[in-house]
Amino acid sequence: xxxxxxxxxxxxxxxxxxxxxxxxxxxxxxxxxxxxxxxxxxxxxxxxxxxxxxxxxxxxxxxxxxxxxxxxxxxxxxxxxxxxxxxxxxxxxxxxxxxxxxxxxxxxxxxxxxxxxxxxxxxxxxxxxxxxxxxxxxxxxxxxxxxxxxxxxxxxxxxxxxxxxxxxxxxxxxxxxxxxxxxxxxxxxxxxxxxxxxxxxxxxxxxxxxxxxxxxxxxxxxxxxxxxxxxxxxxxxxxxxxxxxxxxxxxxxxxxxxxxxxxxxxxxxxxxxxxxxxxxxxxxxxxxxxxx
Amino acid sequence: xxxxxxxxxxxxxxxxxxxxxxxxxxxxxxxxxxxxxxxxxxxxxxxxxxxxxxxxxxxxxxxxxxxxxxxxxxxxxxxxxxxxxxxxxxxxxxxxxxxxxxxxxxxxxxxxxxxxxxxxxxxxxxxxxxxxxxxxxxxxxxxxxxxxxxxxxxxxxxxxxxxxxxxxxxxxxxxxxxxxxxxxxxxxxxxxxxxxxxxxxxxxxxxxxxxxxxxxxxxxxxxxxxxxxxxxxxxxxxxxxxxxxxxxxxxxxxxxxxxxxxxxxxxxxx
Numbered sequence: 001x002x003x004x005x006x007x008x009x010x011x012x013x014x015x016x017x018x019x020x021x022x023x024x025x026x027x028x029x030x031x032x033x034x035x036x037x038x039x040x041x042x043x044x045x046x047x048x049x050x051x052x053x054x055x056x057x058x059x060x061x062x063x064x065x066x067x068x069x070x071x072x073x074x075x076x077x078x079x080x081x082x083x084x085x086x087x088x089x090x091x092x093x094x095x096x097x098x099x100x101x102x103x104x105x106x107x108x109x110x111x112x113x114x115x116x117x118x119x120x121x122x123x124x125x126x127x128x129x130x131x132x133x134x135x136x137x138x139x140x141x142x143x144x145x146x147x148x149x150x151x152x153x154x155x156x157x158x159x160x161x162x163x164x165x166x167x168x169x170x171x172x173x174x175x176x177x178x179x180x181x182x183x184x185x186x187x188x189x190x191x192x193x194x195x196x197x198x199x200x201x202x203x204x205x206x207x208x209x210x211x212x213x214x215x216x217x218x219x220x221x222x223x224x225x226x227x228x229x230x231x232x233x234x235x236x237x238x239x240x241x242x243x244x245x246x247x248x249x250x251x252x253x254x255x256x257x258x259x260x261x262x263x264x265x266x267x268x269x270x271x272x273x274x275x276x277x278x279x280x281x282x283x284x285x286x287x288x289x290x291x292x
Numbered sequence: 293x294x295x296x297x298x299x300x301x302x303x304x305x306x307x308x309x310x311x312x313x314x315x316x317x318x319x320x321x322x323x324x325x326x327x328x329x330x331x332x333x334x335x336x337x338x339x340x341x342x343x344x345x346x347x348x349x350x351x352x353x354x355x356x357x358x359x360x361x362x363x364x365x366x367x368x369x370x371x372x373x374x375x376x377x378x379x380x381x382x383x384x385x386x387x388x389x390x391x392x393x394x395x396x397x398x399x400x401x402x403x404x405x406x407x408x409x410x411x412x413x414x415x416x417x418x419x420x421x422x423x424x425x426x427x428x429x430x431x432x433x434x435x436x437x438x439x440x441x442x443x444x445x446x447x448x449x450x451x452x453x454x455x456x457x458x459x460x461x462x463x464x465x466x467x468x469x470x471x472x473x474x475x476x477x478x479x480x481x482x483x484x485x486x487x488x489x490x491x492x493x494x495x496x497x498x499x500x501x502x503x504x505x506x507x508x509x510x511x512x513x514x515x516x517x518x519x520x521x522x523x524x525x526x527x528x529x530x531x532x533x534x535x536x537x538x539x540x541x542x543x544x545x546x547x548x549x550x551x552x553x554x555x556x557x558x559x560x561x562x
Binding site: 038040043044047098101104105108202204205206207209210211213214217218219221222225226228229 | 329330331333334335337338341342344345346348349351352367368372376379380383384387388391470472473474476477480481
């Protein structure tokens, strides 16, 4: 290094260089700290956790009633709010709706602002590839989704298990635990890829939120209307929200095998959506903006 | 000095005229910027999707005005499209200028801040009314006879509802940095939650008054809650009262917005 640069305080990195894959963790950490600094995130998270508090109290009440009055506890089971896998599935599905709102905020902050204000170029000018950037951002969005869907569901599952008289609950209902994690993975994967694809093409907050919500709300309505018109249940595959729910049923082991659309068809549609989203992301994420 | 005094009324008139002309220019500029934005493209896309949904519904064998209202207009237009139009223009009119850091250029002009807000509110109102009225007319036309019957029932509620939503979202955009997300949280979460609650708490939602106007105007088509329990749960008021509440709320929100915009210090603009 020339002596002038040394005098200016510049020096080469003398530590051990690590794999650029470590930058993925740094991107996730920065993204989460960026989003958690905003008071709006905590407001939305608080709104999202209202449903969790309701379920948390209900499970506690149920556990108390099991000890005091078993008949009444069986009556409460009819509401599917405890014990059975359906209760957790419904809980996560409702939470996913709230997560969609949170993601509109996260999408504009984590992806949209990077595209708009040159953050992406900054990241890609470092010693990392665009795949590291993409995976880092996808993991950041997935973390936000998991924070509001999978983590609260796992807490409810553990709560119900530890409030019972022994740990047999976990052994007898291990499938519920697997179902929660499986459905959580489906929600996190599909929503993060889809949000990234939308945000990288429509980075501004307002159009991003409109497009993001439009995909879920209107495609569901379109699928139902086309099913009514054609009498073909496969049109329901257009409803991505319900596709994810169907995958949730599959993860919990409660998906009916004789009903159209089948689990395989749903998997194919969701894989197609994920592949198209990934292609749109890879096409758009570039270190240098190409202008004509 | 005496010369200046004698010309004072003329100078004031000149100043007022200049402000009016500046406001007209700002109105046209706001209108143009919003029309030429990505929101317009997304609005076109979403309206096309809704039109496809209604076109698919219109191929059913048995179609009634009540069915069209319950399964098409209420969930897709009143529940989604109309608030989306309001968010797309309401939140982004001032919120977008803050995001682009261009609000400062507007604030350094000699136009009073209240006039800026009111001008922008009128421009947003015009756009939202045009989009709501246009989309509703298109959907009703696509639905055939049931739609044509319901067009006049839905039109006043849609226009007033759209303007009310736009006023709320414009105010949120002017007051908060992330006004769009707050608008979404209000519409997507609080409105849905409160409207399903019993009692009078739902009276703080916009959609409650829109539904009251619709049910009152569409009573001849049997629009409204189906049974006594639902009616008691909804606890509706008359359509006229709902319209009066909406009109006064719009005026109140515009006044509050112009006051808040005048007093707000936008520190993030540097």
